[in-house]
Amino acid sequence: MANSPHKMLFHKRLEGPQTLGKGKGFWSGFLLVLAAACVYPLFADGYDVGNNVYFFNWVFMALGLCLIWGYGGILSFGQVAFFGIAGYCYGILTINWGAAYGLSLVALGLAVVVAGLVAALLGYFLFYGRINGVFLGIVTLSFTLVCERFMAQTAGPQWTVGTARLNGFNGMGGMPPLTIPWFGNDIILFPDVQLYYLILALLVAVYLGLRVLLNSRFGNVLVALRDNPERAEMLGYDIRRYQLTAFVIASMLAGLSGALYTAWGQYITPSSMGMTAAALPIIWVAVGGRGDITTTLVGTLLVLAGFQALTVYGSQYALVLMGALLVITVLAAPQGLVMGVVNLTTRLWRRFTKEARS
Amino acid sequence: MTTSTPILETQGLNKWFGGLHVTNEVDFRLDPGEIHCLIGPNGAGKSTLFKLLLGEHTPSAGRILFEGKEITIEPSFARIRRGISVKFQVPGIFKELRVHHNLEIALQRRLKGDALDAEIERLLGFLNLREQADKLAGALSHGQKQWLEIGMAVSLRPKLLLLDEPTAGMTPDETHATGEVIQALNAEGVTVLAVEHDMAFVRQIAQRVTVLHFGAVFAQGTIDEIVADDRVAAIYLGQGYD
Numbered sequence: 001m002a003n004s005p006h007k008m009l010f011h012k013r014l015e016g017p018q019t020l021g022k023g024k025g026f027w028s029g030f031l032l033v034l035a036a037a038c039v040y041p042l043f044a045d046g047y048d049v050g051n052n053v054y055f056f057n058w059v060f061m062a063l064g065l066c067l068i069w070g071y072g073g074i075l076s077f078g079q080v081a082f083f084g085i086a087g088y089c090y091g092i093l094t095i096n097w098g099a100a101y102g103l104s105l106v107a108l109g110l111a112v113v114v115a116g117l118v119a120a121l122l123g124y125f126l127f128y129g130r131i132n133g134v135f136l137g138i139v140t141l142s143f144t145l146v147c148e149r150f151m152a153q154t155a156g157p158q159w160t161v162g163t164a165r166l167n168g169f170n171g172m173g174g175m176p177p178l179t180i181p182w183f184g185n186d187i188i189l190f191p192d193v194q195l196y197y198l199i200l201a202l203l204v205a206v207y208l209g210l211r212v213l214l215n216s217r218f219g220n221v222l223v224a225l226r227d228n229p230e231r232a233e234m235l236g237y238d239i240r241r242y243q244l245t246a247f248v249i250a251s252m253l254a255g256l257s258g259a260l261y262t263a264w265g266q267y268i269t270p271s272s273m274g275m276t277a278a279a280l281p282i283i284w285v286a287v288g289g290r291g292d293i294t295t296t297l298v299g300t301l302l303v304l305a306g307f308q309a310l311t312v313y314g315s316q317y318a319l320v321l322m323g324a325l326l327v328i329t330v331l332a333a334p335q336g337l338v339m340g341v342v343n344l345t346t347r348l349w350r351r352f353t354k355e356a357r358s
Numbered sequence: 359m360t361t362s363t364p365i366l367e368t369q370g371l372n373k374w375f376g377g378l379h380v381t382n383e384v385d386f387r388l389d390p391g392e393i394h395c396l397i398g399p400n401g402a403g404k405s406t407l408f409k410l411l412l413g414e415h416t417p418s419a420g421r422i423l424f425e426g427k428e429i430t431i432e433p434s435f436a437r438i439r440r441g442i443s444v445k446f447q448v449p450g451i452f453k454e455l456r457v458h459h460n461l462e463i464a465l466q467r468r469l470k471g472d473a474l475d476a477e478i479e480r481l482l483g484f485l486n487l488r489e490q491a492d493k494l495a496g497a498l499s500h501g502q503k504q505w506l507e508i509g510m511a512v513s514l515r516p517k518l519l520l521l522d523e524p525t526a527g528m529t530p531d532e533t534h535a536t537g538e539v540i541q542a543l544n545a546e547g548v549t550v551l552a553v554e555h556d557m558a559f560v561r562q563i564a565q566r567v568t569v570l571h572f573g574a575v576f577a578q579g580t581i582d583e584i585v586a587d588d589r590v591a592a593i594y595l596g597q598g599y600d
Contacts, residue, residue: 017459217466224452224463231450234412235464236438236514 014208016215018071018223020292020342037200041193050192050264055304056199057261062284062300063210063293064253070290071214072246073226074132077278078140079254081147084273085118086111086255087262088151088166091175094263095164099176100186108178108259115255116248123247127240132229144273151270171269178263189263199260206253210293213249222246276319283326289336299338363426365390365518365549366411371420373406373573380406381417382573388518393540393550395560397584398570399593404553405447407570408522411551412444413437424518443516447523447553449503453496457487457506460495464510477513485509500527508536512543519543521552525559537562557585569593 015022021030041049061079068074093107122143126136155168166172178189178198189195213219225232225239233239262268271277288299303325310318333340364387373381380403388394396404409415411422413434422430429437438444452460461478469477482488485505490498495506504524511519524540525533533556540563544550554560560567560581567584569577571593577584584590 017456217470220459220463220466223455227452227454228450230414231446231452231510232463233434234438234444234446234450235510236435236467238433238435 013212013215015211016219018214018219019211020294034204038197041196046192049196051308053192053196053199053264054261055301055308056196056203057257057264058281058284058304059203059257059297059300060206060260061254061257061281062288062296063206064250065281065285066288066290066293066296067210067214067222067253068243068246068250069285070292070296071219071222071226072243074243074247075134075137075282076140076247076250077137077282078142078144079250079281080273080277081140081144082115082119082251082254083258083261083277084144084147084151084268084270085258086115087258087268087272088172089114089255090259090262091172091268092161092164094175095172096162099179099188100181102179102181104176104179104263108256108263111259112252112255115258116252119248119251120244123244123251127243127247130240141278144278145275148270148273151273169270171267173267175262175266177266195264202256202260206256207293207297214293218242218245280322283322285336287325287329287337289339289342291335291339295336295338295342299336302338362390364388364423365425366551367423367426368411369421369423371407371410371422372418373403373410373415374418380573381410384420384570384573384575386568386575388549388551390517390549391544391547393544393552393563393565395564395567395581396551396553396570397555397557397560397567398576402570403573404570405522406573408444408520408553411520412442438514441515441517442520443511443514443518444520445504445507445511445522445524447526449500449507451495451503451507451510453494455495456492457495457498458482458491460506460510461513464513468513468515481509481513501529501532504528504532504536508539512548516548518549518551521550521554523553523555525554525556533559534562 015026021027040052044052061083065076065079068076089111090107093110094104097103097107122140125131126139131139151166152169154166155170157165159166159168164172164175178195180187180189187194189198214222221232221237221239221242224235225237225242229239258268258272261272284300284303285296287303288297289295303322307318307322310321329337335343366386366388368384368386371381371384371386372379382403384407386407396407398404406415410417413429413432413436417430420430421428424437424440424442427440429440444450452463455463458478461481462474465474465477465481479488482491485508487498487502487506487509490502495503498506504527508524519540521540525536528536537559540550540552550563552563554564564581567579567581568575569584569590576593577587577590579587
């Protein structure tokens with residue numbers, strides 16, 4: 001019996017052919033994890049909560065990369081460029097404006113928009129120039145390295161925007177944290193618990209929003225052009241427009257990561273757009289399983305936590321191990337380690353239920 | 359030949375790849391409602407002509423018109439939206455996606471909701487793929503892949519259907535059945551242009567035949583006229599003629 005999962009209603013698109021997880025079991029688990037994440041700050045100390053904020057910050061960029069790479073088949077090696085652009089944007093705007101009247105939130109929004117505009121311009125030339133495959137990776141990587149080089153030479157006092165010093169490799173610091181205006185008594189989202197809840201809410205919104213987007217007609221075309229771009233075009237889809245849209249959304253998510261990171265740490269440096277920084281998101285997404293946003297989300301958090309544990313507990317080789325992890329993933333579980341575990345358990349579960357029935 | 363506007367027309371179409379002249383002054387017209395086969399020895403430029411018609415290659419010189427409107431430099435997707443559809447030689451399907459999902463993607467520009475579901479169901483029945491609806495398209499047999507792609511191409515409700523060796527790799531029975539489907543579509547008003555090697559199949563479906571040789575139109579006529587033409591036999595046997 002054919003089971004066409006086409007759904008008219010918006011909320012029904014939360015599940016569908018492009019996302020793992022459906023039915024009561026999955027969503028009960030989702031709510032349980034969400035509830036645990038909500039009560040977690042009540043039991044943990046401030047440092048750990050802040051640390052989780054740090055992890056969550058990166059996930060937006062990873063989800064964006066999953067969207068274009070995993071679903072759209074476009075490997076962008078330069079998502080950190082948009083991370084950095086939005087981070088610097090947030091810094092420049094808030095240092096000049098301050099954080100009163102909700103201006104830090106406006107700056108956050110504008111930083112994301114600027115990242116999106118830059119992505120639209122770069123993406124226009126890439127996709128309308130029909131550049132694809134490995135060349136896309138090369139151009140996007142070059143772009144982020146150019147951004148890094150440019151910011152690296154801004155140490156001199158002549159490099160200021162208003163009152164904000166760009167400060168070269170010393171990094172730009174001193175920007176105010178996110179602040180919500182509240183009847184004469186502003187809520188400063190710093191350092192941990194309040195910011196944690198804001199970012200958790202954003203993360204849930206982005207995750208669910210992406211699920212809906214991926215199971216929509218747009219998502220259908222995206223996976224179609226990953227699979228066979230020629231056929232997708234010969235069904236009447238302007239694939240360049242779909243690629244560009246996905247790239248802009250992904251880059252805005254990278255920008256969101258960058259602006260939130262800058263607000264959280266009150267600091268941003270050019271190395272956030274460097275070679276190492278550019279490689280890490282690829283590892284998070286590949287290890288989790290780029291074919292699905294849930295495995296990407298879980299994988300990213302696991303790898304980030306593992307990476308931090310390695311660096312904190314004395315290993316000088318954390319980056320080398322990250323590289324090794326990528327190689328192991330590519331060789332042993334090309335779909336991703338988390339995805340591999342999911343597939344294995346599904347297969348075992350099927351066999352188990354089949355045996356139970358017979 | 360009728361005097362109405364041709365559904366597809368090329369005027370002085372040329373394509374060079376470096377020094378290689380693969381399409382040579384092709385003037386070609388396709389009347390609405392006909393089934394036309396394009397034949398010719400390997401390397402005659404049939405595939406290149408198809409790619410020019412589809413917008414995958416840009417002509418070096420000449421014009422292409424669809425229903426009297428110039429489409430020479432239009433991107434592929436825009437030509438499809440005008441009413442052209444294509445079935446590739448190597449089955450152009452979405453291998454990593456399920457069969458019903460393939461059809462959904464083909465249909466979703468035109469239909470949504472219950473109408474979309476109903477049309478997917480109807481097509482699955484028509485293509486004899488109902489059992490395979492939840493399979494990955496890449497896991498289908500070769501013949502089934504061909505059928506799925508025909509289904510996807512047809513689901514756009516094209517005015518003109520381009521078929522690049524639609525029966526390649528099919529059994530004689532499948533080939534014959536495919537011919538019947540093409541004739542049924544034609545009866546509904548779809549114009550068909552097919553590249554084909556199988557002369558039995560050409561005889562089954564073609565109303566007119568064009569022979570390409572060295573990128574140029576070599577002969578044109580009914581299948582009987584073409585078969586009776588000694589020059590055509592000569593190029594197929596790889597011999598020159600004086």
